[in-house]
Amino acid sequence: MKLYGTTWTRREIEARVGRIEQIGGVRRYRCSEGPEAGTEMIQVRTGGGLAYWVSPSKGLDISLAEYGGVPISWQSGNGDVHPAFYDAGDDEWLRTASGGLLMTCGLTQVGSPCAEAGRKFGLHGRIHHTPARHVSVVAEWLGDEYEMRIRGVMEETSIFGEQLRLTRTISSRLGDNRLNIDDTVENIGFQPCPHMMLYHVNFGFPLLAEHTVVELPAARVSSRDAAGDLDSIRTWQAPDPGWREQVYDHLLLPDAHRDKWPVVAIRNPDFPCPAAGTRQISAELSWDPATLPRFVQWRMPGAGVHALGIEPSNCFVSGRAEERSKGTLRMLGPGETVIYRLQLNIR
Template identity: 55%
Template sequence: MRLYGKDWTRREIEARVGRMSQIGGVRRMTLSEGKEAGVELIRVTTGAGLTLDIVPSKGLDISRAELWGAPLSWQSAAGDAHPAYYDASGANWLRTASGGLLMTCGLTHAGSPSETPGGPQGLHGRAHHTPASQVSAREEWVGDEFVWSVEGTIEENALFGTNLMLRRRISGKLGDNSIRIEDCVENLGFAPAPHMMLYHFNFGFPLLDERTSLTLPPAISSERGGSGTAADCGGWERPDPNVGERVFYHELNDREGMAEACLRQPAFPAGPGTADLSVRLRWSADTLPRLVQWRMPGAGAHVLGLEPANCRVEGYEAEVREGGPVMLASGASVTHRLELKIETERAMIEE
C-alpha cells in the first residue's frame, strides 16, 4: 500500500493502528432530519484525502465528494432529499435532484420529458430516485492492498412494460484517490427495450473558479440550440445571476477504449496552502460515445456537468427522430465503465 508518501506492507500498517477505520474505509449511516430523513449514506474515506458519500437510497449515486475537506462536487439546494418526495412528472425531477458528484440518468429514458411507448417519462428518468437493493459495502486485504467496494442493483420495471436491471459496483483502495464504476445493465424482459443512459457528473467551487481549465477528448463539438464552438467550452467564470445554462455535445472521434476529460485547478485548497490539482474523468467510449457538457456558471446554480452518455438530452421522441434510441434485446446486457482519478502535481504553502 502506498500511503503518506511511503510503501507499507499489511502487517506494518496493522501494527500501527487498532482498526483500519483509523485510516479509512467504508461506513454506513442514516440521515435523520427534514426531507433527508431516512436517506442511507455509505461514506468512503480513502486515507489519501478523498471522501465520498454513496447513497443507496438514490440509486447508489455519489453525493458530496471532497478532497482534504474541500468539496469537488456541486450540491443542489434540494440536498439528499429522500426519494419519497420525488415527482416523476415533467421537470419536477429538479425539485429532488441532489447534485453531488454523480446523478445517474436512465435507465430507459434521459433528457427532456417525453412520451414513450411505456407512457410519459419525466426529466432524466427514474434511476437517480430509485433505491438500490442487495447493497453490500466491503473492505478486504488483497495482498498488501486494502480494497473497498460498494455494490447493489437498481431496477426499472413495470407490469406489461420494460424490465431493466442495473448492477453497479464502485471500488477503490486505501491510499489511492481514484474510483472505478462498473455498471452492467441487463434487459430481463422478453421484448427489446430502450436504453438511454447519461452519467451526470457535477463539479463545483472551489474546484471551479476563474483559474480552472478543461481539456476535452478529440471530438466533433456543437452547442445545443446555439452557435457555440469548442472554443467556448474551456475555462470558467465568476458567478453571474443573469447568465443562462448552455449545453454542448462532443461526439467522440475515437469510440474504442477509454475517453478522458480533465479539469485542472492550479490553486485548490490544501490545508494552509494550495495544490495544483487535476481531476480526470474516464469512460468506455464504445458504450458512451458522446460527452454532454452542461455549463451553468450562474449564482447558486454554479456548476459544470460532464456527462458521458449514449444519447442526447432532448428526450425519447427526439432520439427516435434521429434514428435511436439504443435498444437492448431481450436477455442482452451492456457494461458501462467509468473512472475518476485525482492527481496532485505539486503543493504550495502560502506564507
C-alpha cells in the same frame, strides 16, 4: 500499498493503527431530519485525501465528494432529498435531484420530457430516485492492498412494460485517490426495450474557479443553443446571476479513442488545501467509449447554481422520442446486457 508517500506492507500498516478506519474505510449513516430524513449514506475515505458519500436510497449515486476535506463536487439546493418525494412528471425531477458527484440518468429515458405512444416521460428518467436492493459493503485486504467495494441492484420495471436491471459496483483502494464505477444493465424481460444511459458527473467550487482549465478529448462538438460559445467550453468564470445554462454535445471521434479511454481533466492550479496553502490538482474523468460514445457538457457558472456537468452517455439530452425519430435510440434485446465502466482520478 502507497500511503503518505511511502510503500507499506499490510503488516506494517496494521502495526501502526488500532483499526484501519483510523486511516480510511467505509461507514454507513442515515439522515435524520427534513426532506432528507431516512436517506441512507455510505461514506468512503481512501486515506489519500479522497472521500465520497454513496446513497443506496438514490440509485447508489454519489453525493458529496471531497479532496483533503475540501469539496470537488457540486451540491444542489435540494440536498439529498428522500426518493419518496420524487415526482416523475415533466421537469419535477429538478425538485429532488441531489446534485453531488454523480446523478445517473436513465434507464429508459434521458433528457427533456417527452411523450411517446401515449406515454409521458419526465426529465432524465427514474433511476436517480430508485433505491437499491441487495446492498453490500466489503472492505478487505487483497495482499498488501486494502480495497473498499459497494455493490447493489436497481430495477426499472413496469407491468406490461420495461424490465431493466442495473447492477453497480463502486470501488476504491486505501491510499489511492481513484474511484471506479462498474455497471451492468440487463434486459431481464422478454421484449426488446429502449435503453438510455447518461452519467451526470458534477464538479463545483472551489475546484471550479476563474483560473480552472477544462481539457476535453477529441470529439465533434455542437451547442444545443444558438448562444453557445465553443470558445468557452475549456474555461470557467465567476458566478453570474443572469447566466442561463449552456449544453454542448460531444460525439467522440472513434479513431482517436480506439485504444484508450477518453479523459476530461479539470485542472485548478490553486486548489485550497488546509494547512498546505494551495496546490495544483486535477480531477480526471475517464470512461469506456465502446458503450459510452458520447458525452454532454453542462456549463452553468450561474450564481447559486455554479456547476460543471461532464456526462458520458449513449445518447444526447433531447429525450427518448427524438432519439427514436433520429434512429439513434439504443434497444436492448431480451436477456441482453451492456457494461459501462468509468473512473475518477484525483492527482
